[in-house]
Amino acid sequence: MQTIQWQNVFGSDLKAIKQHRYCTEYHIENHSGTGKLIQYEVLPGIQLTYNLFKLDIRPNNNITNINIIEINHCMEGRYECEFKKNDYIYLNEGDLSISNFSCKKISSNFPLGYFKGISIIIYLDEAVISIKKMKLPDSIDLYKLMKKLCVKGHCFILRARNEIKHIFSQPYPVKEELYRTYHQIKVIELLLFLSSNNISEQNQERPYYSRKQVTITKQIRDHLITHMNKRITIEEMSKKYGIGATTLKSCFKGIYGTTIGNYMHYHRIKTAAFMLQNSYDSIAVIAAKVGYENQSKFAAAFKKITGMCPSEYRKSKHKQPVVHKKVSFI
Incomplete structure (x- = not known):
């Protein structure tokens, strides 16, 4: 065979x-x-x-x-x-x-x-x-x-x-x-x-994206993750990387299966959950690191996704924090 x-x-x-x-x-x-x-x-x-x-x-x-x-x-x-x-x-x-x-x-x-x-x-x-x-x-x-x-x-x-x-x-x-x-x-x-x-x-026609569009969109995704403490607009990224806003939104959803806003929202909470479990940072500091200036809004967003407020989540893990552990975005 x-x-x-x-x-x-x-x-x-x-x-x-x-x-x-x-x-x-x-x-x-x-x-x-x-x-x-x-x-x-x-x-x-x-x-x-x-x-x-x-x-x-x-x-x-x-x-x-x-x-x-x-x-x-x-x-x-x-x-x-x-x-x-x-x-x-x-x-x-x-x-x-x-x-x-x-x-x-x-x-x-x-x-x-x-x-x-x-x-x-x-x-x-x-x-x-x-x-x-x-x-x-x-x-x-x-x-x-x-x-x-x-x-x-x-x-x-x-x-x-x-x-x-x-x-x-x-x-x-x-x-x-x-x-x-x-x-x-x-x-x-x-x-x-x-x-x-x-x-x-x-047969479902799916949009084909060019290598240039995919490469730029992935660069923008990496930029947003690296600077997740900032609230960067689609228009800013569009201008910085020379790609139309509509094309960027379409290509991003094609690659990652969701909108830029939803992707970053879940990524922020996911990263915050890791920090709560593996660092000594206060909840206010973690909220700022993932782009929330208002701690109350951060707590509400965190609970909506995880079902627990940040302090409850930290207590539930019962794990000794690790200070310099690298975050894995999988």
Whole structure:
């Protein structure tokens, strides 16, 4: 059976830590964080991988084969792909993407610093034989499916919807010896869904962002985080970095999945929670550091998100403060 050799993708950062007949578990660690991949051989020609990453950058394989289909489902976090035309596209939570390996990726990233999802790789020549042996309905035609969804090397995207959620959910416990059968059922269910007559008409057009737009937007995000003690306006950032305010707002939401205001609001509270647990600073000082001049407004905002006022949160952690610990924004 053909398989993606993850060692060739991640290099020495990847280690196989557990292996069974149809399953291999990998651990990855690099400068940006850690990750875990659990790969199952579902059928000859079809492999399914559970991905759990707490890092920023995912290396890419260099395979260019039009007869390999890649299906990605984003369960948590966000998934960024840069294609050969220097265009970027993003998967939200619940989204599904289908492409073949002729759709060359330049890079892949996780803008929120974490990602949980499922990847299915289908080697058409081998998978077609496997499916025929299962005597399944003729409605599953993998070559026809690729021709319908992978048009002109573009990535086909379905927004989050109940059918996708149902297919990728696991509403009941499955014994380890039944994993392969369970995954076979789920993959066939997905292929039947994708083979429905009108699925190609439901491709959700997502805005593609240029490399320049993405680079500037990420620089602005870093600037806002570095200076979170200040209240900086979108107009100020737009002027400073030479990008239109409307474009900035659209691109930021495309990358990070929320508005600039919401992103910074949650980031401030998240950082304040870390400081409350790991520093001796007073609540007033922490409030100022994360951009709140009014301590009462800070306490109200903190409680709305955490369910506790700052003093209660600090007491609940029962942890000796660490003075010079670096903040990790994951």
